[in-house]
Amino acid sequence: MAKSRPFVGPEWNSKFFVQSDLDSSDSDSESLSNSPANVQADSREKEQRLCSRCSQMFATLDNLRCLTSRDGYKHHTKAELRESAKGGCPFCKEVLCQKRTTAACFDDDEPLESLKFFARREGTKEENLLVLPLIEESFPDIEGYEEFVAYPFEKWKIAGIGCGTSECGYNIRVQCVFTESDNPAAKYVERRSLAANFESSTKMFQAQRWLEDCRLEHPDCPRHLVPKLPTRVIDVGELGNSQSVRLHVRDRDEKAEYVALSYCWGGPQLFTTTISTLEDNIRSLPENKLPKTIQHAILVTRCLGIRYLWVDALCIIQDSYADKISEIANMGAIYKSATVTISAACASGVNVGFLWNRNRWVKKAYQFPFLLPDGKMTTVSLASFDVRTQQLTVEAIDQRAWCFQESLLSPRQLVFGSRELLWNCQTLQNEPIAKSNTAYLYDLRRLPRSVFSPQYADTHTNFERARIWNTIVESYTRRSISRLDDRLLAIEGVAEELAHIWNDTHVFGLMRGTLIRNLSWHIAVLSDHMGYPSIEPVLPIPTTLSFPSWTWVSVDSPVTIVELNVVDAALVSVTDENSTLHGPEIYGSTGKLVLKAKMLSMQDFSEDIFDKLQASISVDREDKMAVNNTSVLLLLGSSDGEGEISLILRRSKDGMFERIGLMINPFESLFKTHLKIVPALVTII
Template identity: 35%
Template sequence: MTRLEDEAQAVSSDNCLSSHAPCIPSVSPEIRRLVCEPCWRTVFSADSFHTAWVAQFVSTSPESAGFSYTTPAWEEMQHSIDLMCEWCDLVCEEIEFYYHHKTKTKEAPPADSTFQLRVRFRQESGNIADGSIITLQLVVENSWPPVYLIHTAADDQAARFIHHREVLLHVDSTLGYDLIKKCVGDCLRHERCPPPLRTLLPTRVIDCANPELPCLFVNQGIEDNYVALSYAWGEKQPHCTTTINLDSYIAGIPLQNIPKTIMDAIKVTQKLGLRFLWVDALCILQDSDDDKAQEIAQMRRIFRDAYVTIIAACAHKVSNGFLHRRSTWHPTASTLPFRCPDGGIGTMQLRGGQYAPKEPVNERAWCLEERVLSPRRVIYASHTLQYECQTTHINVNGAPNFIEPFDGIPRLPDRIFLPTPAIPNSDLPADEDVAKAWRDILNLYTQRTLTKPRDRLVALSGIVEQFHRFWSHTTYIAGLWEHQLPGCLLWYQSSGSQCCTRPDRYRAPSWSWASTDGEVTMTSCSNQGVLCTIIQCDVIVAREMNPYGEVTAGSLVLDTILQPAVWDPVEGELFDAAGVPTDPLEWPELTRSDSERGEIGYVVRDAIETVSERIGKVRLALVSNTGNALLGLVLIPVTSQTSSAEQNDCPSFRRVGWFTAPFCDKSAWLSSSYQHIKII
């Protein structure tokens, strides 16, 4: 029998909760004052509460389970709120929300109105240590019920039946460090999680054996466990390791040179019983481009092999630190009586299922790579301390509140963490779960910011290398995967009116999302319905040691159908442009009145630039036929073509947008001749 089934059996035989109960448990004045007399006689009476509690064990018609009653009049409940009735306060908030939605007004319910409520406890699945949580649902007039998460104090009578606690606020405590160790120990038993292994240390690490005098340790082939730190710089760090101070830092790093976030990480490393810590600012020579490139190329291994990664999620800048005591999260929980199945009376705290607060670290592009590459993450969030691995994402003390962040971080598929020989070597395009993980990560990554925009490809290179271990049969080309071409060319900017200007400095060919700033959506990498063929695709990487990083040039040759069109970038509309001169150099600029030949679709521009600010003629390269619309790339001619391109009669273009054409003459377009074009 499960724990909850045991409780259900105990409840069913409990005389104290039956209608013939001979015993009446004593109630402390503090608990009794939590609710008004009408609430105490209804919802919080022994029989009523029992009916609501056992609803969690009902498997048939669960929507009708629980305790149902009619509220007092609205005016009476408002008076009870003035007398500090926690239940009336909670109920009225939900009734008001229901009433506003029903009446489409912002007025309060009439003073004499009453409402039908149903109260029930439910079991909910979640990323909690024991696999599920108990929640309370409050159904107003058969509407969709809000869900409240429940916890109680460890020394409360209700703690025997409510196993979840308030989130841990004192993160820098013996309890906090013990809970981290327990989470890592539990992780060792997770089938989905790779075990931590003693592995080759990174090139340099901080030796934390003496936290009063930490020093740089230069590895000479030693294997050991180490901790990695992921954090937001947020400001300049004047005392980074350089070629000038390297030798002195090996002897010892002055404490006054170490920012608070890094000092806190040194403390956590030592408290966990570990000696070595990797931090980019101190373990990479910040004045050496060669050393930076070499260490960035090792980023996947550094975070993948870390015993744990500390994520200083709450710190806006490196001088903030992350071990401060957390404040109680608002809104505060509602404290209510809890009728224990054994007849005792304790208290429970109810909170709505709010998401965790957004964290500063989640705005930084580099930090996404560091998080998803790490098999075990200790997250110092704004409100508590959390642990995350391939299996679970929990508050370290098992509290149910604020677990999943609003912008949930996608996990890499489990198989990507397998040892290389165990990863399947397939000629198939990709398993869908891996392809979806790539799209999700790309979308989330492009929402984040970079201090140096030229790092658009570099800051993702560690994740790319990890994916390449699974997609070993293919080639990564400036942000796209060869086996997903040409379908993956159909990315588009998803930030709408917040579209960014075209970067001044070259970062990638125009057909790559990395050539733009802002959030990118890649809805599918499928090649179903494709209308074009890749003839050639080449890029030149800036550094051979990092084939997944920065590129200096690239080109793509397509065999496709090219159609002329008129684009109004202000409205995003696309119009037919039959009769456009074949020579791009002869395209005259159009006026708005010239585009009155019928709308055929719309365009999402890649960036704010001259061509995307006024109406004009463009070329459409067809990529895919969905059945409902033709999709493809919006191109403009590049006048300075290479001599080889001219000799091969292969005109050059630059991508400026993505289009869909559901209203075009599809049969006429698809019967047009194919030609080779070059996109740079």
């Protein structure tokens, strides 16, 4: 079956963090829950305990020059490393415990060869439209680098060290070098220690500064505009005055800056705005009784110097159907117009909060003496993990369908993650508010900038627009949603924004202008944590279809959409009266799709034809026997590298058809062998 394309956007963005070698079998190694994913110098690791070869690595000018040379800094042989570890050197023990590293570094046929260390600088590389953080470039490979400079790190900062042997190469293990911001070595060392306290005034001041820089300086971000307020917002009042928090109802055209909150509900909400509590909430909101996540959002909003905060549970009347329909229809605009969105990414529920101390992630590192240009000594820290061993970080918010739309449409985000505070905007992605020792992966693709900056005309082709929408759908359907009848509503805001800039309309989760290219979806085959395909999560469609069979919204599963490079079918018409937010009829709505396309009946082929062709068939229903000799193939088009793409249909009432699956035929074309086939009008419900 066709493979899913990697795609992340402003927060689709797959986030990667540096992680320790989880395969270590050392008896002293920490459990996964305590793995040194992001580390900071531990005062218990005294530099005096280092052996002489370790403690001298950064301590003399000659050794710094060795680190930045092609010859490297000579360390221990394997036997010497064992002796040093037994003697109590914690860093030698760390290297020795990484069995994968020592097995790769040391050749049994060369027992006297020494391990060598080399300074590495920070860089990036682009791969499949992803930007990968790298700490692998050697100093001699830097254009214009001079080996015998007065001080090796004066012009180019050190970001890490690589180690290895001549036989196996010198990047077998690459470890991050970092220090504190107020350390004199910070001028020469790229990365910083991970901050444990998110509530500090320093962190909030840095966040406020990033917000101002973004609004005034970033070329791809919206300018400093004052938006119209949502219908209701929380007036957070003054810092330290819990009596001043209340629900504020917007005057007709009232404008003001406001913050939006994106968070996980984590179940039924105990504190909401209802018809009966509306007036009380307008008078006052008891701040100390609000859920932790909302309390923390109020505090951050005040620290940013902004008066208003939008939170769905309190700003939408939860037991008013009319108000919910009206406000949900505006949610895309609410997040898009917010000055900044607070993303409570790490909080699994509203009662958890996100300003808790991150001490569990502040793990051990090794402190090394470090020579400064003036001859004075300070210390730097060396991480206890390989910086290139990266693992996907999945935050609680990354699982929630509603939050996907909120992240896409937010022009700016303060992301309170499990490890640190990150900044996202249309110019930067996954940038730590304070430079840390954590390397993040980010994606070059995002929503078109014309969504946020109308002065830019959208120039995407039909093919590119289909790719943008299809990858959004793929990412979105991999998230969970508590109410299945919200599945279309929770992506409606994104669809509206894209339809606006493309001068298009959307119907049942597909774009009318690219509808044929949006039809080639199938149930996704997801991989387990080891990368092996899992069993297809095919779920039954309800007996009474809630949505037309031809839309991905009709199945309760993640989907993959095959990219059509050549389109053969043509759209004639599609009924969409009940596919948007206009009332209760959205649930249980139906729509007719009329295509002009070539069709083949499966009864014209032998039962083993698809095995011979090595065709891949994905069914939308739990009953795999639904595809039989009464089924019909409808040619959508073809995909480079995938082959011929056809819908699998079955006959329904009044000469119409229902979709039951998708066929990918990678080799011999079935339709080309039937040259006399004439495109016909087909109605699919």
